[in-house]
Amino acid sequence: MPANDNFPLVSLNDVCKMTSLSRTAINIKRARGDFPQAVALGEKRVAFVRAEVIAWIDARIAARAA
16 A cells, blocks of 8 residues: 555555665664654554654754754
8 A cells, every 4th residue: 555644654665665765774773763663563564653754754854954
């Protein structure tokens, strides 16, 4: 399912598309605490809060102007 603004959660694949980062890069950032925490949906399934990912992206954009 493609990312949709009506859903508060987005999949890891959608986060990859939103950020232009690979799954590996996102998981490295998650392990370092440099990325929004995932929401566990099952034993092997996670999602992310869309608003938190967008805020993370916005912070990266704001940081470039500093």
